[in-house]
Amino acid sequence: MTVKKIIPVALLVVGVMVLWLVPTFIKSDSAVNLLILTFIYVMLAVSWNILGGYTGQVNLGHAAFFGLGTLATRLLYTSGFHIFPSLLAAGVVAVVFSMFIGIPAFRLRLRGDYFTIGTLALSQILYITVGNVLPKITYLPIEDIQNYQLNLRYYLILALALFTIGVAYMLAKSRLGLGMMAVRENEDAAEALGVNAFSHKLLALALSAFLGGLAGGAYAYYQTSYYFNYTFTPLWSLDPVTITFVGGVGTVIGPVIGAVFFVLVKEFLVLRMGEYHLIVFGILFILVVLFLPGGLVEAWERVRQAIARRLKYRETAVPSLELRKD
Amino acid sequence: MPATVAQSLAFGILVGALYALAAVGLSLVFGVTKFLNVAHGEFLMFGGYASFWLFTLLGVDPFASIPLSMLFLVLIGLLVYRLLFSRMAKLPTQEKIRNTLLVGFGLGLILQNVALRLWTADNRGITPSYAREALTILGVRLPYVRVASLILAFVFLFALQLFLRRTYTGKAIRATVEDWEAATLMGIDVHRVYLLSFLLAAALAGAAGTLVAVGYSVEPTMGMHWTLKGLIVLVMGGIGSITGTLVGGLILGVAESATAVFINSNYRQVVGLVIFILVLLIRPQGLFGTKEG
Numbered sequence: 001m002t003v004k005k006i007i008p009v010a011l012l013v014v015g016v017m018v019l020w021l022v023p024t025f026i027k028s029d030s031a032v033n034l035l036i037l038t039f040i041y042v043m044l045a046v047s048w049n050i051l052g053g054y055t056g057q058v059n060l061g062h063a064a065f066f067g068l069g070t071l072a073t074r075l076l077y078t079s080g081f082h083i084f085p086s087l088l089a090a091g092v093v094a095v096v097f098s099m100f101i102g103i104p105a106f107r108l109r110l111r112g113d114y115f116t117i118g119t120l121a122l123s124q125i126l127y128i129t130v131g132n133v134l135p136k137i138t139y140l141p142i143e144d145i146q147n148y149q150l151n152l153r154y155y156l157i158l159a160l161a162l163f164t165i166g167v168a169y170m171l172a173k174s175r176l177g178l179g180m181m182a183v184r185e186n187e188d189a190a191e192a193l194g195v196n197a198f199s200h201k202l203l204a205l206a207l208s209a210f211l212g213g214l215a216g217g218a219y220a221y222y223q224t225s226y227y228f229n230y231t232f233t234p235l236w237s238l239d240p241v242t243i244t245f246v247g248g249v250g251t252v253i254g255p256v257i258g259a260v261f262f263v264l265v266k267e268f269l270v271l272r273m274g275e276y277h278l279i280v281f282g283i284l285f286i287l288v289v290l291f292l293p294g295g296l297v298e299a300w301e302r303v304r305q306a307i308a309r310r311l312k313y314r315e316t317a318v319p320s321l322e323l324r325k326d
Numbered sequence: 327m328p329a330t331v332a333q334s335l336a337f338g339i340l341v342g343a344l345y346a347l348a349a350v351g352l353s354l355v356f357g358v359t360k361f362l363n364v365a366h367g368e369f370l371m372f373g374g375y376a377s378f379w380l381f382t383l384l385g386v387d388p389f390a391s392i393p394l395s396m397l398f399l400v401l402i403g404l405l406v407y408r409l410l411f412s413r414m415a416k417l418p419t420q421e422k423i424r425n426t427l428l429v430g431f432g433l434g435l436i437l438q439n440v441a442l443r444l445w446t447a448d449n450r451g452i453t454p455s456y457a458r459e460a461l462t463i464l465g466v467r468l469p470y471v472r473v474a475s476l477i478l479a480f481v482f483l484f485a486l487q488l489f490l491r492r493t494y495t496g497k498a499i500r501a502t503v504e505d506w507e508a509a510t511l512m513g514i515d516v517h518r519v520y521l522l523s524f525l526l527a528a529a530l531a532g533a534a535g536t537l538v539a540v541g542y543s544v545e546p547t548m549g550m551h552w553t554l555k556g557l558i559v560l561v562m563g564g565i566g567s568i569t570g571t572l573v574g575g576l577i578l579g580v581a582e583s584a585t586a587v588f589i590n591s592n593y594r595q596v597v598g599l600v601i602f603i604l605v606l607l608i609r610p611q612g613l614f615g616t617k618e619g
Contacts, residue, residue, distance in 0.1 A: 278435055
C-alpha cells in the first residue's frame with residue numbers, strides 16, 4: 001500500500017525536476033515556447049474544471065476571466081509595476097468580475113443552461129467592449145523585448161501551473177471540494193445534508209476565476225504583442241472546455257492530460273495539414289461527450305482494468321503455459 | 327436627425343424580422359426536444375453559402391434558391407440528427423440540455439472550421455442586379471431585397487404558425503411540447519416528432535441563411551453571432567411562442583439600431599446581450615412567456 005502511494009509522488013518529483021531542467025539542457029526556443037503554451041492551457045483547463053467539473057456549472061465564457069487577467073497584468077506591468085503585484089491583480093480583477101455574474105445567478109438558482117448561455121453572453125460583451133475601448137496592439141515594454149528572458153518566463157509560468165494544479169488537487173481532497181461535487185450530483189440532496197449550495201458554487205466560481213485570471217496574467221507576461229481584445233475571443237472559452245472534456249471532466253489529472261494532448265495534436269496537425277486541429281478536436285470532443293463521458297482518464301482506466309484482468313487470467317493459466325514451453 | 331432616426335428604425339425592423347426567423351427554429355427545437363442546438367447559427371451560415379454558390383456558379387436567383395438551401399439544410403440536419411442528436415433524445419431533461427449544448431458547441435466549431443477551409447474567411451454577399459435598388463418613402467431608404475426578406479420572414483413564421491395550429495402533425499408537435507409522456511400515451515411517435523421538428527428548424531435556418539446572404543453577408547465565424555441573436559430573441563419571446571419570437575426579434579433589431587444612433591454603432595451588438603442577461607435575471611420565463619419552457 002505504501003509503495004503504491006510512493007510511486008505517484010516519486011513520479012511527480014521526477015516529472016517536475018525534468019521540467020525544471022528543460023531550459024538548461026534544451027537550447028531550442030521553440031520547445032520551450034511549446035511547453036509554456038502547454039502550461040497556459042493547463043492553467044486554463046484546470047481552472048475551468050473547478051467550476052465546470054467539480055461543481056458542474058458549465059461556463060462557456062471562461063475567456064472573460066482569462067482576458068481580464070491579461071488586461072490587468074498587461075496594463076499594470078507596462079505602466080511600471082513589478083510582475084508579482086501585476087499577476088495578483090489579474091486574479092483579483094477576474095474574481096471581482098465573476099461575482100457580478102455569480103451572486104445574482106446562484107442567488108436566483110438560475111437553471112444550469114441559463115447560467116451557461118449567460119456566461120457566453122457576458123464574455124461576448126467584454127470581447128466587443130474591449131475591442132471598442134482599446135482597439136490596438138499591446139507590446140511588452142521595450143527593454144523587455146530587447147532583453148527577452150524566455151527562461152525566466154518559463155520558470156514563472158511552470159510555477160504558476162504547478163500552483164494551479166496543486167490548488168485543484170487540494171480542493172478535490174478537501175471537505176469543500178467534496179461539497180462542490182455533492183452540489184453537482186444533486187443540489188437538493190446536498191442542501192439536505194447541510195452543504196450550502198450557494199456558497200459552494202460561488203466559491204468554486206471565485207477560485208476558477210482567480211486561477212483563470214492568473215493564466216491570463218501569465219499569458220500577458222509571456223506574449224510580446226497581441227491585440228487587447230484577442231484574449232477575449234471565444235476560442236479562449238472553447239479550448240478549456242474541449243481540453244477538460246477530452247482529458248476527463250471533474251478529475252484532477254484530466255485537464256492536465258487533455259492540455260498536453262491538445263498541444264501535441266495541434267502541433268502534429270499544424271505541421272502536417274495546416275490549421276485542421278480545431279476540426280479534429282471538435283470531433284474528439286463530441287465523441288467524448290457522447291461515448292466516453294470520463295475522457296482520456298476513463299479510457300486509460302478501462303485499459304488498465306482490462307490489462308489487470310488479463311494478468312489475473314494469466315496467473316491462473318501459468319501451468320498450461322509452462323507445459324507448452326517444453 | 328429625425329430622418330436618421332427613422333432610417334435606422336426601418337433598418338432595425340428589417341433586420342429584426344431575420345432575427346425572429348433565425349430564432350424560431352432554435353425555439354421550436356428547444357421547445358419540442360429540449361435540445362439546445364447552439365450550432366443553429368452554423369446551419370444558417372451553411373444555408374447562406376449554399377445560395378451564394380448557387381448564385382455565383384450557376385446564376386440562380388437567391389430568392390429562387392431558398393427551397394434548395396432549405397433542402398440542403400434538411401439533408402445536413404438529417405445527418406447531424408442521426409449521427410449525434412438522436413443519441414441524446416432519451417436523456418433526462420437537464421442532462422439532455424447540457425449534453426446537446428456541448429455537442430452543439432463542438433459541432434459549431436467543426437462546421438465553422440470546415441467553412442473556413444472550404445471557402446476562406448472572406449465576407450461574401452449575394453449581389454443580384456437589383457441588389458442596390460431601393461424604395462424611398464419620406465426620405466427613408468428601403469432596399470428591395472431587405473423588404474422582400476422581411477415579407478418572406480413573416481410568411482415563413484405565419485406558415486409555421488398555421489402548420490402547428492391546423493395540421494395533425496402540427497398538433498402532435500404541440501402536444502409533445504406540452505407533455506411528451508402524455509403524447510406518447512396518445513399514440514404519438516415522439517421520436518418522429520423530434521426528428522421532424524429538428525429538420526423543420528434546419529430548413530428554417532437554411533431560408534434565414536439565404537436571406538442574410540442576400541441582404542447582408544456571410545462568413546465562416548458568423549454562426550456564433552447568429553446563435554446568440556437567436557438565444558436573445560428566444561429568452562425575450564419565451565419558448566414556443568411564435569408571436570413572442572417575432573416581437574422579440576423586432577425589439578432586438580430596433581434596440582440595436584437605437585444604440586447605433588444614440589450611443590455608438592460599435593456597441594450595437596452589446597445591447598442585445600445586456601437585454602439578454604437582464605431578462606435571464608429578472609424574468610427567466612421570457613417577456614412574453616407564461617410558463618417555464
